[in-house]
Every structure is written in C-alpha cells, then in structure tokens.
Amino acid sequence: MSKSRAIYSDTQxxxxxxxxxxxxxxxxxxxxxxxxxxxxxxxxKITPLYVKINGAYYERSDCEFRVDTSDVKS
Known part of the structure; x- marks a missing residue:
C-alpha cells in the first residue's frame, strides 16, 4: 500500500x-x-478558493489534496 501526504499551503x-x-x-x-x-x-490552476484538477474545481476549504510519497524525491 502506498503512503500519501496531505498538501495544504499555496507553496505545497x-x-x-x-x-x-x-x-x-x-x-x-x-x-x-x-x-x-x-x-x-x-x-x-490554483486560486485562493479553488484548485482545478482534471477540469473540475475543488473548494480548498472542503477538500484535502494528497500526493503519493513515492512520487516525491527526498
């Protein structure tokens, strides 16, 4: 099972x-x-309120965004 990490900030x-x-x-x-x-x-696309992924907009305050840690280089 792969592990994932939540990303929240504008920088992440x-x-x-x-x-x-x-x-x-x-x-x-x-x-x-x-x-x-x-x-x-x-x-x-990233805005203060939304993140656009696969053509759909997701509200940042309602969603959690995660990346697979195996894709992230240390």
Whole structure:
C-alpha cells in the first residue's frame, strides 16, 4: 500500500503543480470519514478558493489534496 501526504499551503500546491505530481482529492462525509472524490491528476490552476484538477474545481476549504510519497524525491 502506498503512503500519501496531505498538501495544504499555496507553496505545497504550487510545487505539486510545478513538478506535475499526481494529486488525489478527498472530502470528509458527515461522519468524518474520508472519501476520495477524484482519483488524481495534475493541478491545472490554483486560486485562493479553488484548485482545478482534471477540469473540475475543488473548494480548498472542503477538500484535502494528497500526493503519493513515492512520487516525491527526498
């Protein structure tokens, strides 16, 4: 099983975009259970409120963005 790391800050999102890392999108249900809503793709656009991945906009305050740590070089 691969491990992933959440990215939140503008800098982390920009770096993931710059290095074209595959980013998955997660949301939490009302029961606080994480559910993957997008299997992943390259970040196309970052705004203060939204992140665009695979042509869809995801609200930053409602979603968690994750990168596979095996894609990240130390």
């Amino acid at each position: 999102l920009f770096a993931a975009s710059l290095f074209q890392l595959k980013v998955t999108v997660w949301e939490r249900t009302a029961d606080d259970i994480p559910v993957r809503v997008d299997d992943g793709g390259i970040i196309e």
